[in-house]
Amino acid sequence: MTYSPHTPLKGRGTASNADSRYGLHRRETVDDGWNTLEEEPPRLATTVTVETAKRILSRNASPDIPFDQSINAYRGCEHGCIYCYARPTHAYMDLSPGLDFESKLFAKPDAARLLRSELRKRGYRCTPIALGANTDPYQPIEKDWRITRQILEVLAETRHPVTITTKAALVERDMDLLAQLAADHLVQVQISITTLDKDLARRLEPRASSPRRRLQAIESLSRAGVPVGVMVAPVIPVLTDSEMEAILSAAAQAGAVHAGYQLLRLPLEVAELFQAWLKEQEPLKAEHVMSRVRDAREGRDNDSRFETRQLGTGAYAGLLRQRFRLAERKAGLAADFPALNTALFKPPLLPGEQMSLF
Structure with missing residues (x-):
């Protein structure tokens, strides 16, 4: 077969490795005469x-995000979701937001130690810490690196509230810590589900847990008394x-x-990557998909403005909001979690330090 640089590799979201927008060099695929493009x-x-890292807590002042501090234990994400809005961050490492983002990863093994240091600072104000705000805290490499687990151990020890968003059933591994935190209203978990179609999920999110396993994770967490939601x-x-x-x-x-x-967000390089994926994977729907995207983004591929970037604007976005509210009520789901303690x-x-008597 003829290999296209836009045809996703097995187990990967894309095969495109377009250069970083900040890079000094440009690469392109050429035929060297040995028929390697056919392989x-x-x-x-x-x-x-x-x-x-020098510090591990990231502060956020965005008015449309429900947390003001987060931890990202990893840069890049092996799940390889083609639509991931975090892909452009790899450009800051002079790496491609394409294949590099899902295959050249960075881990912060000192995260728990740094967290301890920051939580001890004079004047630290306790507000929930978000895990999974940028890349997934339970992506496959967490199984071996266990950085997310170490962070949770610190938060459990200090009785610090935390929220978790993930597409991975690996979250079940830490049920002991999550149940302990849940007993004092210190944790909320959101399982992100894009589709229930396992074939489409495999192509969109090649290394994330299957939709069935994510539903099983919701069931396991709920049974253990951990407040769990669906995104x-x-x-x-x-x-x-x-x-x-x-x-x-x-x-x-x-x-x-x-x-x-x-709603789907396509910032910077993600727009090109996603449209290439559409043309390869869903060619008959590609134009229709992007037409609807632009309907909700005031004619553009992306809208980065606060308040509108998450849900979109216009008639199509308004219809989604109405459908969601009706379905949410019908399913008996709450719009918000109770506040964490x-x-x-x-x-x-x-x-070696002892706790104060008072």
């Missing part, structure tokens, strides 16, 4: 580089928007108590 490329291994994200016009009601119903039956959704927080102790 399927070899399987690509994931590499993980240790990143030495229908992203809603992709034409491809997945018809499934909104079915996803909410299935999640509610599994034990979800909260629901939310986000911030009153129990105690700064971490240094090794």
